Amino acid sequence: MADLRSTFAGIASPNPFWLASAPPTDKAYNIARAFKAGWGGVVWKTLGEDPPIVNTSSRYGAVSYNGVRMAAFSNIELITDRPLQINLDEIKQIKRDWPNRAVVVSLMVPCTEESWKAILARVEETGCDGVELNFGCPHGMSERNMGAAVGQVPDYVEMVTRWCKQHTRMPVIVKLTPNVTDILAPAAAAQRGGADGVSLINTVQSITGVDLDLMAPEPVVDGRGTHGGLCGPAIKPIALRMVADIARAMPGLPVSGIGGIAVWRDAAEFIALGASNVQVCTAAMHHGFKIVEDMIDGLANWMDSKDYQTIDQVRGRAVPNYVHWSDLNLNYQIVARIDQNLCIKCGLCHIGCEDTSHQAIAALRVDGERRYEVIDAECVGCNLCMLACPVDGCITMVRQDTGAAVVTWADHPNNPLGKERAA
Amino acid sequence: MTDIGDITAARLGAEQLAVNFADAHPPLLPAQAVVEANRCYFCHDAPCIEACPTGIDIPSFIRKIATGNLRGSAQTILDANILGGSCARVCPTEELCERACVHTAQESKPIQIGALQRHATDWLMDLGIAPFDRAAPTGRRIAVVGAGPAGLACAHGLARHGHDVTIFEARTKPGGLTEYGIAAYKVADDFAQREVGFILSIGGVTIEHGKALGRDITLDALRRDFDAVFMGLGQTGVKALGLAGEDMAGVRDAIDFIAELRQTPKDRVAVGRRVVVIGGGNTAIDAATQARRLGAEDVTIVYRRGPEQMTATDDEQAWAQTNNVRIRHWAAPTRLLGGQTVTGVEFARTKMDAAGRLTLTEETFMLPADMVLKAIGQSFEPIDGLPALRDGRIEVNADRLTSLPGVFAGGDCVAGADLTVAAVQDGKLAAAAIHRLLCG
Ligand SMILES: Cc1cc2nc3c(=O)[nH]c(=O)nc-3n(C[C@H](O)[C@H](O)[C@H](O)COP(=O)(O)OP(=O)(O)OC[C@H]3O[C@@H](n4cnc5c(N)ncnc54)[C@H](O)[C@@H]3O)c2cc1C
Ligand SMILES: Cc1cc2nc3c(=O)[nH]c(=O)nc-3n(C[C@H](O)[C@H](O)[C@H](O)COP(=O)(O)O)c2cc1C
Ligand code: SF4
Numbered sequence: 001m002a003d004l005r006s007t008f009a010g011i012a013s014p015n016p017f018w019l020a021s022a023p024p025t026d027k028a029y030n031i032a033r034a035f036k037a038g039w040g041g042v043v044w045k046t047l048g049e050d051p052p053i054v055n056t057s058s059r060y061g062a063v064s065y066n067g068v069r070m071a072a073f074s075n076i077e078l079i080t081d082r083p084l085q086i087n088l089d090e091i092k093q094i095k096r097d098w099p100n101r102a103v104v105v106s107l108m109v110p111c112t113e114e115s116w117k118a119i120l121a122r123v124e125e126t127g128c129d130g131v132e133l134n135f136g137c138p139h140g141m142s143e144r145n146m147g148a149a150v151g152q153v154p155d156y157v158e159m160v161t162r163w164c165k166q167h168t169r170m171p172v173i174v175k176l177t178p179n180v181t182d183i184l185a186p187a188a189a190a191q192r193g194g195a196d197g198v199s200l201i202n203t204v205q206s207i208t209g210v211d212l213d214l215m216a217p218e219p220v221v222d223g224r225g226t227h228g229g230l231c232g233p234a235i236k237p238i239a240l241r242m243v244a245d246i247a248r249a250m251p252g253l254p255v256s257g258i259g260g261i262a263v264w265r266d267a268a269e270f271i272a273l274g275a276s277n278v279q280v281c282t283a284a285m286h287h288g289f290k291i292v293e294d295m296i297d298g299l300a301n302w303m304d305s306k307d308y309q310t311i312d313q314v315r316g317r318a319v320p321n322y323v324h325w326s327d328l329n330l331n332y333q334i335v336a337r338i339d340q341n342l343c344i345k346c347g348l349c350h351i352g353c354e355d356t357s358h359q360a361i362a363a364l365r366v367d368g369e370r371r372y373e374v375i376d377a378e379c380v381g382c383n384l385c386m387l388a389c390p391v392d393g394c395i396t397m398v399r400q401d402t403g404a405a406v407v408t409w410a411d412h413p414n415n416p417l418g419k420e421r422a423a
Numbered sequence: 424m425t426d427i428g429d430i431t432a433a434r435l436g437a438e439q440l441a442v443n444f445a446d447a448h449p450p451l452l453p454a455q456a457v458v459e460a461n462r463c464y465f466c467h468d469a470p471c472i473e474a475c476p477t478g479i480d481i482p483s484f485i486r487k488i489a490t491g492n493l494r495g496s497a498q499t500i501l502d503a504n505i506l507g508g509s510c511a512r513v514c515p516t517e518e519l520c521e522r523a524c525v526h527t528a529q530e531s532k533p534i535q536i537g538a539l540q541r542h543a544t545d546w547l548m549d550l551g552i553a554p555f556d557r558a559a560p561t562g563r564r565i566a567v568v569g570a571g572p573a574g575l576a577c578a579h580g581l582a583r584h585g586h587d588v589t590i591f592e593a594r595t596k597p598g599g600l601t602e603y604g605i606a607a608y609k610v611a612d613d614f615a616q617r618e619v620g621f622i623l624s625i626g627g628v629t630i631e632h633g634k635a636l637g638r639d640i641t642l643d644a645l646r647r648d649f650d651a652v653f654m655g656l657g658q659t660g661v662k663a664l665g666l667a668g669e670d671m672a673g674v675r676d677a678i679d680f681i682a683e684l685r686q687t688p689k690d691r692v693a694v695g696r697r698v699v700v701i702g703g704g705n706t707a708i709d710a711a712t713q714a715r716r717l718g719a720e721d722v723t724i725v726y727r728r729g730p731e732q733m734t735a736t737d738d739e740q741a742w743a744q745t746n747n748v749r750i751r752h753w754a755a756p757t758r759l760l761g762g763q764t765v766t767g768v769e770f771a772r773t774k775m776d777a778a779g780r781l782t783l784t785e786e787t788f789m790l791p792a793d794m795v796l797k798a799i800g801q802s803f804e805p806i807d808g809l810p811a812l813r814d815g816r817i818e819v820n821a822d823r824l825t826s827l828p829g830v831f832a833g834g835d836c837v838a839g840a841d842l843t844v845a846a847v848q849d850g851k852l853a854a855a856a857i858h859r860l861l862c863g
Binding site for chain 1: 453454465467483486487489490491492494495498
């Protein structure tokens with residue numbers, strides 16, 4: 001059986017599945033249940049200074065897409081709404097009761113050295129394994145110059161990280177907001193500040209929908225709404241890309257992957273793109289803590305089937321193949337192949353290609369029967385038909401042997417800069 | 424039985440027989456399984472789990488199918504029910520897990536739990552993966568009597584704990600009624616024997632065939648030579664009609680007919696042209712339907728009460744009717760007609776009297792028959808020296824312990840639902856209790 005033990009930012013846990021800082025990690029009660037269910041670690045719901053913030057009633061919204069509930073989830077919640085000391089007491093107790101699980105505490109206080117210094121001393125006293133700086137919350141807190149307001153300014157990220165490293169011996173993790181143009185800037189700032197690792201992504205600024213009777217964005221609070229933070233399956237692609245960017249540019253910086261992770265395969269993908277572990281929120285809120293059982297079991301079974309013994313053997317394995325567009329082989333050629341035995345004659349391959357792509361699938365009638373056939377000479381190998389086809393394996397993309405050598409943009413005849421170089 | 428009256432084998436060609444006795448409900452295709460698995464809500468405290476006599480964690484195994492973790496899925500099933508493969512095929516799911524499914528309440532279309540269970544367990548068995556390891560040998564020896572579902576489940580549970588098990592089985596093949604009784608099209612392609620091989624692959628279990636308790640061995644000797652004993656004897660007795668002429672040629676126990684059919688190439692199984700089946704349980708349904716599928720032209724089940732009182736489930740009744748079996752209610756046999764060979768059965772119409780008792784009326788009718796199959800129930804046949812009985816079967820407590828110390832029993836030979844899945848649960852519970860007894 002594969003060994004799932006993982007280490008992130010110097011913090012060990014029996015498996016790489018942590019609960020992200022959010023309602024599932026709000027208090028000892030939930031966390032004890034989570035550990036019982038098998039979660040490897042938690043990041044405690046973000047703590048702040050007293051008096052605690054106040055939350056709205058009506059907090060969450062969701063996008064249900066084609067019958068799938070909570071394909072995306074959103075919230076307008078703030079950090080913990082419980083007094084600091086109660087949280088600290090519970091953290092201490094939880095760490096005592098569950099010594100082999102990772103307990104990291106998320107923090108967000110005003111942007112002054114004194115505030116950070118004061119809270120770090122009290123948190124360290126709990127015996128927890130590390131802190132995560134919440135520079136990500138995209139609503140409510142950023143208006144108070146905390147959360148994303150810090151995370152969007154690399155200089156602030158570096159400054160606060162440095163303060164924290166100065167005032168605690170605990171590992172310091174910086175949680176990044178995706179609401180920036182270039183994720184590498186805050187990541188590099190965190191690294192300069194001395195962060196032991198970064199975790200990403202926090203939620204994506206969004207409006208999930210509009211109530212057309214109330215004429216207000218959702219979730220509606222007494223007739224009005226505000227933008228919230230999007231999470232859940234829909235944001236996974238955004239998160240994967242940001243994790244991969246950091247893994248490629250800063251190979252030495254440990255990364256905790258967050259965003260839309262619901263099943264073991266999602267976790268494997270994040271780890272392949274460089275994450276040391278993963279954090280989960282929405283999937284647990286949708287289905288409860290028990291989902292971790294399949295995550296553990298599924299990841300181990302998959303690793304066994306591929307002969308990977310440890311998480312480290314998987315970590316970053318896909319990173320070398322994550323390249324810039326200009327490093328792709330422009331002579332690679334594929335064309336669509338339709339398996340006529342599997343085809344159910346829905347015609348979606350044809351109409352997509354005909355109306356919106358390259359008119360490369362002919363719609364025929366053979367003895368009155370519908371038949372769709374690829375016109376090889378027209379097919380550019382875009383994958384659209386394969387993606388639209390409702391039958392797994394019916395349309396496959398087959399490599400054409402053009403005999404042409406690998407050519408990237410740098411050497412391509414159409415590249416004006418290439419010509420200049422040659423001249 | 425050779426040709427007597429209009430009873431003959433090979434009424435249909437070999438090809439048609441092969442079709443008729445192939446898998447009645449073919450497996451889900453992988454794409455179907457994923458779509459179906461994704462319908463599951465992954466309910467908390469799921470009602471389906473409670474409705475499964477072996478308590479399989481159904482939402483978990485279904486989620487694992489959805490996530491592509493088939494190995495984990497099969498493991499979840501088999502951990503609770505080592506005969507999960509045959510249960511996926513034979514369980515009356517419409518009465519058990521699928522009836523409890525929340526989709527049944529929401530839209531009358533439950534998740535196809537049985538079909539999904541088969542999907543996962545078939546995957547594992549086809550790849551020959553052994554899901555469980557045997558614990559280090561304990562040196563303890565347990566005797567199991569009967570290699571049916573109860574005995575096999577108990578033996579496997581004990582083997583997992585590292586105990587050595589010897590199964591004593593009267594018949595020449597293991598599997599119990601999965602091999603000799605269940606309808607052929609439910610467990611097609613020699614599934615019963617494949618499953619036994621899969622279960623025994625854990626090691627530490629040997630079967631001695633042709634050894635019957637009460638004939639070749641005694642319970643006293645087993646108690647002396649082994650650390651504990653489990654009995655999964657099933658029910659070997661069959662009830663008689665109590666009419667003159669039951670020994671006429673053409674009159675048979677449905678159970679015998681099915682056992683012959685299960686063990687014989689189908690083109691060599693003789694069946695009447697007109698068949699009358701007497702009874703109202705699943706055995707009656709199975710006998711009638713398989714008689715039809717062997718090529719009998721006209722098959723009628725006659726039951727003395729109404730459709731609601733039949734122990735055959737609604738789905739089973741519908742299945743028989745789909746197979747062109749006629750079901751007649753409210754009639755009881757009063758006379759077997761014929762001489763050497765049966766030619767028909769006389770029935771009296773029945774009704775409930777004012778006191779709610781079933782009574783015969785004066786009104787009678789006759790059904791011509793070349794073959795009459797009796798399916799009015801099985802019974803447990805006691806053997807000398809058995810522990811205490813209750814209502815004609817072995818009495819057990821919640822651990823499946825009998826009145827004798829160290830002697831356990833389960834399956835059809837104890838009270839409870841006479842279903843494969845219930846037998847498995849008995850065997851599983853007994854194995855756990857025996858392990859606690861021997862190893863504290
Ligand atoms: C026709 C028919 C159809 C059925 N269809 C279904 C169905 O579709 N679904 C379902 O869930 N259930 C069905 N059942 C019920 C199911 O088969 C039984 O509940 C189940 O097999 C009981 O398991 P068991 O181990 O207790 O007994 P059995 O399966 O009867 O096994 C008992 C074993 O013990 C052996 N044995 C008996 N006496 C002795 C002895 N003295 N010494 C040594 N060995 C002995 C027997 O040879 C046999 O191998 C059906 C039953 C019948 C008769
Ligand atoms: C209701 C809710 C509250 C959240 N609160 C916090 C928080 O206090 N601190 C924080 O760092 N992230 C918070 N998050 C963000 C999550 O930790 C996580 O980064 C995000 O939900 C993406 O992961 P997911 O797709 O698995 O949900 C919250 C998310 C949700 C849904
Ligand atoms: S989940 Fe439902 S019941 Fe629980 S607090 Fe939210 S709205 Fe109330």
